[in-house]
Amino acid sequence: MKFTLSWLKEHLDTNASLEAIVEKLTMIGLEVESVEDPAKKFAPFKVVEVISAVQHPNADRLRVCMVNTGEGAPLQVVCGAPNARAGIKAVLGLPGTYIPGKNITLGVGKIRDVVSNGMLISGAEIEYSTDADGIIELPADTPVGKSFADVVGANDPVIEINLTPNRTDCTGVSGIARDLSAADVGKLKSPAPKKIEGKFPCPVQVKLDFASGQSLCPAFALRLVKGAKNGPSPEWLQTKLKAIGLRPINALVDITNFITFDRGRPLHVFDAKKVHGNLVVRRAKKGESLLALDGKTYQLDETMCVIADDKAVESLAGIMGGEASGCDETTTDVLIESALWAPNNIAQTGRKLGIHSDARYRFERGVDPAFMRPGLDLATQMVLDLCGGEASQVVVAGSTEANDKPIDFPLDEIKRLAGLDVEFAEAKRILNALGFHVAGNAPRVKVAVPSWRPDIEGKADLVEEVVRIAGVDRVPPTPFPRGDAQRKPVLTTTQLRVRKARRSLAARGMVEAVTWSFIAKAQAELFGGGKPELALANPIASDLSDMRPSLIPGLVASAQRNSDRGIADTALFEVGQVFAGAAPEQQFTAASGVRRGRAKGTGHGRHWMNGGDADVFDAKADALAVLAAAGAPVSALQIVPGGPAWFHPGRSGTIQIGPQNILGHFGELHPRALEALDAQGPVAAFEVILERIPEPKAKATRAKPALELSPFQPVERDFAFVVARDVKAADIVRAAQNADKKLVTGVTVFDIYEGKGIDPDKKSIAIAVTMQPRDKTMTDEEIDAIGQKIVAEVTKRTGGTLRG
C-alpha cells in the first residue's frame, strides 16, 4: 500500500514530522517498507544559467560551458548534451553530489584535459523523467540558485507500507489516517461523502442470479451519469496517481483508482453505450471468456463470478473489468458500480487466473460493506465535478446489512494476555478512536466492531487493538522462571540418535550435507521410491518432483558436483528424513554416507602412508560406527551378504537383527545405479534407519555392572584354516567362539591368503583366538584340548581343515 504524505494529510490534521509518522506507522503494525523522498533526491541540484557554451578543444561532441550558480564566480562545466547552449536555465550537480540515475557520486574531473566542476543533468540522470536525450531546460524566469526540488514542487514523500492481510481498512489512506489519529498523531478529518439523490431512474437494472447456490455477491449498487465529458484527469489527480506508481488513463478511470486508494473502496465504470440491456451478476458459464482491461483474454468457469449484460460477460467481478465495455475518451454515459463480493471467491478466482489487481487486493480482504453506497456517492460527486453530466438514482441489489454482535470484553483480558496495565479510560479512548463503540463500564464492557474491521472476532483481537495503539514497547519483559519442573533430558530417543549419528560420522572425517527432500522421479524409482502418493503436484523443477526414499541419490549427486568442481575424493553424510509413504509413521530418519574416489576412512586422497579407493569395508565401518553411536546392540547385529539392487551384488551387505528387523545396508554402489545417477564411481555408501534400532531398556540405576577382572593371564593361539572360497569369515569366527563360550573371549581374523600353496578353489583364513582362564592358570594340555575343539568345530561348520 503506497501513498504520499500530502495525501495522508488530506485525511489527518497533523504537525508531526515525516520521521515521526513513519516511526509511528511501524510501531502500530503498519510496517513502513520504504519512504522515498523526492525532495531529498532533488534537493542538491541547483538551477543555473548557462552563460556561454563553446566547442571543447579536444572533442567534437563536447562543449565547455560557463554557468552562473547565483553565488561566487561562474563555474566551468564540460557538457555533452546537444541542447547545452548559452542563455538557457539548466540544472547543475556540484562535485560530491550523488546521481541516482547513474549510481555515481560526482567529482571534480578533467574531461579530455579540460576541468569540469560538476555536471549539467538530464531528467533521466536524476530519475525525474525518462528524458535522456538532453539536459533539463527550465523556463527562462526560473530563479538561479533555487533548488530543483522547489522548482518542480517535488516535496511529497511517498510512503509504502507492508500491509498485513488482516487489515483491509488500511487499504485506503483514510483508514491509515484513522489508525494514526488513534495513536495520537493528529486528528482524523476524512470528509463523509455527500449523499447524492439521482435526477432520474437508472435505466439499467441489476439482477443477482445465484439461484442454484451460494451468492457470491452480497450487494451491488449501480447508477448512471449521463452527459459527462471524459478526458485526461486534472493535474492534481494525475500527480497523486503517478506518485504511487499508477498510470493516469482518463478522468473516469482515474476517479475509480483514486477512491480505491483513498478509501479502500474499489469501483468499476462501464461505458453505458457499450452495455447491452440489463446487468446480471452470476457465475460464469463453462466456455465463457473475457478480454480484460489488461489486454489479456481469460477463460472462465463456474467457480468464477462475473457481471454480464444481454450479450456477453462484461466484467470479472471484483477483479478486473472487460475491455469491450471500458471507458475511454469518447465515453459520455457512464455506469458506476459499487459492489460487495465474497472474499474467498475473489481470492480463488484471482489465484486461478493469476490476476493481481488493486480491486482483488481489497475485495479478497473484505471491504467495508457500509461504505458501498457512500463510495458510489463519492465517485458520482467526482464524476460530476470533473466531467459534468447528470446522475441517475441508484439501483441496489442484495443487502449490505451485517449482523454484528457486540463483543463481551472483560478489561482484565488486557493484563491477562499482554501483561500490561491499561486504565479503562485509555482503553476506551483507543477503541473509540479506532471506531469501536464501547458500552458499559469497567470491569466488563460490550464492544461493537466497526463495519470496516472484519478481522475483529473476539476479545483477543480487542487486546491487540488496545496494546498496539498503547504501544507494545510498554509491555514490561517479565522473567519466566522454569518453575518446579524437574531437570530431565529434553530429547527423544530419535533426536538423541540423530545428534550422535551426526557427530560420529563427522568424527570419521565425513562432511555433513543437507540436500533437498525431493529428488527426480527416475532416481526415486531407482531407490525403491516413486510412489504416486509421494509425487508433488506442483514441483518447483522436474528434477525435484518426488519425496526421497533414500538419502543416497542426493549424496551421490552432491559428491559428483564436487568432483565436477575438481574435488574428486569426498566423504559426505546426511542425517534426515526418508519417505516410505505419506503417513507420518512412514517417514523415517536415515543416516547415510557416501565415500567417493579415495575418500577412505583412514584419510582422503593419495598419500604415501596408504590410500586406494573407498570400498565396501569403509562403508561397513561407517555404518557400524553410526549404529554403535546411536545405541544399537552391536554384538547382536548380523551381517548378511548382499543388499538392495543399487549396490554391487558381491560387495554389499545388510545389517539386521534377525530377518525381520533390517537396520540398514552398506556396500559399493552398483555401476548401473551410478550410471543412472549420472555419476562416476567408485562410490561406497551406507544407509541405516535410526528408528529401527531397538529402544533402549529403561535402567533403574546409572551404575555400570560390576567389573570382573581375571587374575590369570589370557592365552593367545593362532590357527589357519583352509576352506572353500565361498566360506564366510564370520562363520569361522563364530565356530571358534562356540568351541568354548566361557574361555574363548576373542577371535580376530588376521590374515586371508589365496594363491600359491593353496588350491585355486580354496583360501586360507588365519585367526587369533584369545582364551581367558577364570579359576586357574591353564595347563598346556588344557590349552591344546580347547585348540582341538576349535579345529573340530570349524571343520564341522565350514568343512575347513587346519592348514599344515
Place this chain on the structure above:
Amino acid sequence: MDARVNPGHDHMKAKRMSDIATLEAEILKGIAAASDEAALEAVRVSSLGKKGSVSELLATLGKMTPDERKAKGPLINGLKDKVNTAINARRDALKNSALDARLATESVDVTLPVRDSAAETGRIHPVSQVIDELTAIFADMGFAVAEGPDIETDDYNFTKLNFPEGHPAREMHDTFYFNPREDGSRLLLRTHTSPVQVRTMLKQKPPIRVIIPGRTYRSDSDQTHTPMFHQVEGLVIDKGSHLGHLKWILEEFCKAFFEVDQVKMRFRPSFFPFTEPSMEVDIQCRREKGEIRFGEGEDWLEILGCGMVHPNLLRNCGLDPDEYQGFAWGMGIDRIAMLKYGMPDLRPFFEADVRWLSHYGFRPLDFPTLAGGLSA
C-alpha cells in the same frame, strides 16, 4: 717354623706383586680391546672363569699363611673387583654403542606428512550446529524438543491454525501439494513448523514448553529463497503466560544465541492467523562491510514473528481459551545461522559444496554447551 720360608721369599713376594700388576694391566688391556660382547666374554672367561688367571690367583689364597693372606688377599681381591668393574663397564659401553649403531640405521624423515585427524576434517552442517545451540539454550529454560512429519494435512498446516479457507494469508505460503487422494483431500509439504504446535497440543496436556525445529517447504526459489528451509518455533501453554514473558524469553534467547551482553529488540504489531496479538521482532545491529554486530548500531533487522496463541487455535486443539493461554514464536534457522556466522547467501546451505561446508561447518567435537560457550 715354616720350612718354606726362605731367603728368596721377599724376592718372590715382590715378583708376585709385580705379576699381579702385570696381570691386571694385561686383563684391562684385553677388556678395553674387546670390540663386542663375545670378545668381552672371552676376556671374562680367561680371567674370572673357573680356570681364569684371576680365579687361579684367588685359589692360592687358601694355601697362604694368615700373614701372607693378610698381605696378598686385598691385592688379589682388589684385582678381581677391578676386572669385574671393568668388564661391566665395558659391557655397558658396548651395549650402548650397539644400540646407538642400530638407532642410527633406523632414522626416518620426520618431515613426511601424516594423515589429518578425521575429527579435524569432518564437519557438522551449520544448521545442525545451530539446532544444537537452540536446544542447549531452551533446554536450560525448561523446553523440550518436539517434532512432526514433513508431509502434512491441510487441516494441520492451515485450517486448525486458523487460516480460513481462501484467505490471502494462505496464499502467502506458496504451498507444495501432493496429488489429491481418493477422498479428494490433498496432503502437502508443511509450509512452517506450526502444525507441530497442533500435534503437541492435541497430544499433551498443559503446561507445555517446547521448541520445534525442522524442515519446511515453500515453492519459492530465488537469490534469498530456497524451496526447502529450516524453522524453529517455540510454544508455551499454561494458565498465566503473557506477552511480558514472551518478551523476556526472546531477549534472553537473543543474548544467549548471539553471545552478547546486551541486545535491543523492537516488538512491532503484526499479523499471523494463529496468534493474537501478533508481533514481529527486530533486533538492533550495526552492519559494516558485510558483517553484522549485535548489541550496537542503529539498524533494525527482522528476526522473528511471535504472539499470543490465538483462541481459535486453542479451541481447535480442545483447550478452553478462557482457561489456557500461551505464546508462540518462530524464526528461520538458516537465517539466524547466517546472521550469527556471517554466511552472505542462503543457497549454498543446500548445495553440499565441500569447500563451503569445510569453511562454515563445525568440527564434530565442538559441541555447543552453555558451560563451554555455544560457539567456543
